Amino acid sequence: MTTDSKNDLFAVNVLFHSLRNGELCPENLWEESIVLIEASSAEEALRKATELVRDKKISYKAENGDQLDWEFSRVVQAFQIDAQQLMNGTELFSRHLRTSEVESLLKPFDD
Numbered sequence: 001m002t003t004d005s006k007n008d009l010f011a012v013n014v015l016f017h018s019l020r021n022g023e024l025c026p027e028n029l030w031e032e033s034i035v036l037i038e039a040s041s042a043e044e045a046l047r048k049a050t051e052l053v054r055d056k057k058i059s060y061k062a063e064n065g066d067q068l069d070w071e072f073s074r075v076v077q078a079f080q081i082d083a084q085q086l087m088n089g090t091e092l093f094s095r096h097l098r099t100s101e102v103e104s105l106l107k108p109f110d111d
Contacts, residue, residue: 009083010037010045011093013076014053019069020062031070034093037078045078 016031017024035052039045058070083090097105 007038007040009081009086010039010042010078011035011081012037012045012049012078013093013095014049015073015076016053016056016070017073019071021067022069030073036081036092039078042078042080046075049075049078 011034014033014035016033018028018030020028033053035049037045037048037052039048053075054072056072060068062068077095079093079095081090081092
């Protein structure tokens with residue numbers, strides 16, 4: 001994928017939250033998704049990402065019978081991809097993390 005001279009590529013960080021039986025609880029899971037957006041600015045990339053995913057919903061019954069729903073929560077940030085062409089090794093997203101965030105990312109989910 002290449003861009004024209006007035007648009008750039010952005011990796012946009014999007015959050016979805018889960019509802020268990022219609023409730024948003026602290027122990028419910030969140031999903032972080034990174035979407036590729038072509039835009040002329042970070043602000044436009046955030047707007048376009050919101051338009052793209054705001055109506056995305058997934059619903060299903062869990063093994064225990066609970067109803068699980070995943071809904072769009074918010075866009076967080078746009079990271080400009082500094083490349084004219086996507087290729088092997090192109091950095092798509094980068095952010096600084098606190099030690100607690102790294103520990104959380106490295107901790108597997110309990111089955």
